[in-house]
Amino acid sequence: MTMHLPTPIQLRQDLPTMYDLPSENPEEPGLPDEFHGLQPQLLQFTFQPPNWSETRRFVAMDMNLYYDVNHPLWYKRPDWFGVVGVSRLYEEWDSRLSYVIWQEGISPFVIVELLSPGTEDEDFGETESQPGKPPTKWQVYEEILQVPYYFIFDRYTDRLQGFHLVNGRYQPLNLRDGRGFVPELGLSLGLWRGIYQGLTRQWLRWMKLNGERIALPQEEAEEAKQEAQSAKQETELAKQETQSAKQEAELAKQRAERLAEQLRQMGIDPEI
Template sequence: MTSYEPVFTPVPVPPLPSMYDLPSESAAEPGLPDEFHYWQPQLLIQTFRPPAYPLDRVFAAADLNLYYDSLHTRRYKRPDWFGVVDVPRLVDVGRLSYVIWREGRAPMVVVELLSPSTVEEDQGETLRGGEPPSKWEVYESILRVPYYVLFDRMGNSYRRFRLEGASYQELPDYQELWIEELQLGLGLWQGKFADVERLWLRWYDRQRNWIATDVEREQEATERERLRAEQERLRAEQERLRAEQERLRAEQERLRAEQAEQKVRSLSERLRELGIEPDAP
């Protein structure tokens, strides 16, 4: 007799909802940034080191209110990341916001990470001429930000725009984003950051070397210290070997002198045995 075993069909488990799926208390604030919106800007901040400017005159920020209109002081945009040069790195104990009419300089480059709630505005697809103006309009026409980058982390692609005349012109896929004013380039890097392996936006130098992160700089400093200590150990060992060689040379000279003296004594004794006084005139 065959026993009966019921067959159960597994029920698919729905994916966990994200902040884009759930309502927010504020209609104007769809939610807080997800983890990628923290990690990617941190990588950009850590590698944004334009060699033409001292570090204390370079400022980069993520998710910081950028106030752009002195006549409408409540208006702001909040770029996912932006970089400015020739402004103080620190103001007081750290900026609470970036106020254009006080800083005196607009960002050199802005990066927006595409997300469902902002993709149309980020790409300039919303209706223009409204109040307040969209991000695209602020970056292009009000702040005149020279370079604007959009990164689609889901599609692992990015779009690069350069301000030419009154409007942004998109760079073709084959053209790298090299910013001569900064002596830096921005490209796609496959690697691990924040313990996550994926494709990231990252700054590189003129030799196409990726600018080091904080962890990499610490590792490089540790390796330099290890190499310095090893060099010191080798120098000390070389000095010890040189001292030992000098001691051996001195010992050899002493032995040669003793051998020569022994030969002289033996010869003198032999001469005396033959009745010849070796010291006689």
């Protein structure tokens, strides 16, 4: 089911905008747990497609995604999604409260859902839509928005699964080296065991296609600090080596002078 959306200009006067469709539902206040807040942050910091500048990509965490122009109050709320080719700011100047597809005109390129107890069936497309009710999450991602890449991560088993849209249907994505590849963005998504915000565990993070980690701001700062320390040590070592060379040259000069004096005492001119 493919939608042909009217242009944003046609809809602006008649349909609710981002300001009318906030991201927080009063009936569902807050995040379900700390992990659901930290993990999307890590994805946000590491989502850096090399061919898209920071001003032409948008990422969101736990934000309402409004997808149906005919039912403007229907939405899904992905744990994390990334869009490329859209302004980082709403209409180039404001931060978003929601992502409204009939205004933006560009669907997310990748969505990540974090499994919670009781959400498995919905996340994996095993629930059925009811007549007169909103379509399921799987239907929205696959049929309506046609999101090219959809990933599901189970933090209880540290299992990552991916799906790639092929001919309008999601096909399981074969992971290599434990990573799901998104070549169109020059990125791969995989597991990393490390410390983030004081917690040591398996985290999901974006990497380069070759598996090289995309550094977090604090990691970049630490690397810069280590490089500065290394440069300082190398400079100090170079100074020590220079001083040692000077000392050796002085000793050699002294030895030569002693030898010359001995030769003169023996009646031999050392200059001949």
